[in-house]
Amino acid sequence: MAKIAINIATGSLQQPEIIVGIDLGTTNSLVAIIHPETKQPIALKEPAGSDESVATSSLVPSIIHFDERGAVAVGELAKHYLITQPAQTIFSAKRLMGKAYDDIKKNADFFSYKIIDDNTESLVKVQVADKFYSPIELSSFILKELKQRAEHILKTPVNKAVITVPAYFNDAQRQATRDAGKLAGLDVLRIVNEPTAASLAYGLGLSKDESKTIAVYDLGGGTFDISILHISNGIVEVLSTNGDTYLGGDDIDQAILEYWATQNGLTRDDLKANKTLMQSLRLKAEEAKKHLSFNDSYSSDLNGEVLALHKAEFNTLIQPLVDCTLTSCKMALKDAGKSVTAIDTIVMVGGSTRIPLIKEAVSAFFGRAVNDSVNPDEVVALGAAIQADILAGNNKDFLLLDITPLSLGIETAGGLMDVLIPRNSKIPTKAGRQYTTQIDGQSGMRIAVYQGERDLIKDNRKLAEFNLTNIPGMPAGLPKVELSFFINADGILLVKAKELRSGVEQTIEVKPQYGLTDTEVETMLMESITHAKDDIAIRALVEARTEGEQLLQTTERFIQKNNSYLSAEEIKSTAAAMQALQMALTMDDKNLIHQKIESLNEVSRPYAERVMDIAVAFAMKGKIV
Numbered sequence: 001m002a003k004i005a006i007n008i009a010t011g012s013l014q015q016p017e018i019i020v021g022i023d024l025g026t027t028n029s030l031v032a033i034i035h036p037e038t039k040q041p042i043a044l045k046e047p048a049g050s051d052e053s054v055a056t057s058s059l060v061p062s063i064i065h066f067d068e069r070g071a072v073a074v075g076e077l078a079k080h081y082l083i084t085q086p087a088q089t090i091f092s093a094k095r096l097m098g099k100a101y102d103d104i105k106k107n108a109d110f111f112s113y114k115i116i117d118d119n120t121e122s123l124v125k126v127q128v129a130d131k132f133y134s135p136i137e138l139s140s141f142i143l144k145e146l147k148q149r150a151e152h153i154l155k156t157p158v159n160k161a162v163i164t165v166p167a168y169f170n171d172a173q174r175q176a177t178r179d180a181g182k183l184a185g186l187d188v189l190r191i192v193n194e195p196t197a198a199s200l201a202y203g204l205g206l207s208k209d210e211s212k213t214i215a216v217y218d219l220g221g222g223t224f225d226i227s228i229l230h231i232s233n234g235i236v237e238v239l240s241t242n243g244d245t246y247l248g249g250d251d252i253d254q255a256i257l258e259y260w261a262t263q264n265g266l267t268r269d270d271l272k273a274n275k276t277l278m279q280s281l282r283l284k285a286e287e288a289k290k291h292l293s294f295n296d297s298y299s300s301d302l303n304g305e306v307l308a309l310h311k312a313e314f315n316t317l318i319q320p321l322v323d324c325t326l327t328s329c330k331m332a333l334k335d336a337g338k339s340v341t342a343i344d345t346i347v348m349v350g351g352s353t354r355i356p357l358i359k360e361a362v363s364a365f366f367g368r369a370v371n372d373s374v375n376p377d378e379v380v381a382l383g384a385a386i387q388a389d390i391l392a393g394n395n396k397d398f399l400l401l402d403i404t405p406l407s408l409g410i411e412t413a414g415g416l417m418d419v420l421i422p423r424n425s426k427i428p429t430k431a432g433r434q435y436t437t438q439i440d441g442q443s444g445m446r447i448a449v450y451q452g453e454r455d456l457i458k459d460n461r462k463l464a465e466f467n468l469t470n471i472p473g474m475p476a477g478l479p480k481v482e483l484s485f486f487i488n489a490d491g492i493l494l495v496k497a498k499e500l501r502s503g504v505e506q507t508i509e510v511k512p513q514y515g516l517t518d519t520e521v522e523t524m525l526m527e528s529i530t531h532a533k534d535d536i537a538i539r540a541l542v543e544a545r546t547e548g549e550q551l552l553q554t555t556e557r558f559i560q561k562n563n564s565y566l567s568a569e570e571i572k573s574t575a576a577a578m579q580a581l582q583m584a585l586t587m588d589d590k591n592l593i594h595q596k597i598e599s600l601n602e603v604s605r606p607y608a609e610r611v612m613d614i615a616v617a618f619a620m621k622g623k624i625v
């Protein structure tokens, strides 16, 4: 029987906290949840008002409008201003996430609002009147609207979310999305890849024993991507991803717009000069496109001019675009090392996959029917809701694929960080490396586990420390200590150290994920970027010092052992070179240390070779050949 919790303070029933799934799209965004009773994912829609004939939609256009006083409107409300106030109406902000002007300048014409272009290398900003907005802020306006909408529909506060991003989004873009969430007052529990979410919505990967290779074909409003995923044991792996961030429904609208413009004797410059006309044509073009998904022809008018399009003409117009997507599919398969026949399932995502020609072309390419039963506009958000539910702990059987947010490693000589598992590694994962002792007869080895991106452990975070004891006495460098890191699916790190010659071993459990807030992870990453140059210099210095110290030790041992084979002159010059190196080690100059190491090597090389020869001859003598 299910347990019901009662909040003693308020006397009300305690509802489990809702975690929403959000698809933050280029053209449209939406929120989904797992229905508390049916346990099925649903996209949130405003309940129909008194006018039942007006269907409400789960989609919120990813459009932001700023009025003269800077007041913000998002969604359908903002969409109306695309025509009348194009300079104050921002669309496709997702395309700007994590981008510099240099990245987008070849498509700058596409945007009918002002993008700041004076500093081409720093992150873009959008100018509306005398205000500047970063793409993060713009996205946060959309997320805020989605949050409020969800709260209004669910009648409960919504503070936690899972947000999806394209699989190809880099770290900067993912971080930007996370920051946008934070700015909107959301605790972003996870950033999930869109194709992974779409697969989940089709129930793929939800069964533990399933092993499948899936192609997710996502043609949305602004972008196209194809991802090849492999799902096994509930773990989703992105094998490859390909696509075009400037190919989508918007481009189809643009193709229709240009077709009509040509028919009506309008040049690109005419359209550029009359942004209002351009936006009106764009909206008509989109209307025509959608109409042609279910009808054979479209006809309308604008300012008295007829705008017509037949399906055959439309198909010819979009054929090059479709071909482009298929070329990407080919490349994605190649990168994944898979043939078309290895694909078990094809999942269709994005509003533009409603176009019959696209469904046919994709299905012909893969040689099998495509999966299009889930609403292609909602499929990603529905999957995000499923992920959110898993995170809420309601689907415990499912293993969550996660990544390590920061690198994991151990302290080595000179306080350096030796990374065993780099950040962003998929878990479960394991890594191993061999280490040895530095001192003769060393019987123990201290193993300190750290998390972080900096080169020096003092700048990283210590997670655990333990001693591998009882190593049998051996000369320095002889013991072989195999250190293995294993992160299981729960994010628990197991560290095992084993001396291979004696079999002595020790294991500890560390929980790397806990205790670090997002902000701390962020700060640690930021610091690693800021200090990257210093870190490289310090690492080089520490490495030079460690090498120098080790050389001093081995030289000293060598001289003690082979004193009788060396001339007084050789011992004297060695002592001088050792002293010079010792001096250099106290200074912060790696070149000087290297120079002194080299000098000491030069002094010792001749007699070292001579002594080796004697040793070999001696060894040979004892043998009867």
Ligand code: AMP
Pocket (backbone or CB within 6 Å): 025, 026, 027, 028, 029, 219, 220, 221, 222, 248, 249, 250, 286, 289, 290, 291, 293, 349, 350, 351, 352, 353, 354, 355, 376, 377
């Ligand atoms: P998304 O980014 O997934 O929300 O996809 C939105 C894109 O899908 C827009 O370019 C829409 O114009 C397009 N779209 C929506 N419905 C249809 C349809 N019935 N036929 C063709 N394209 C559509």
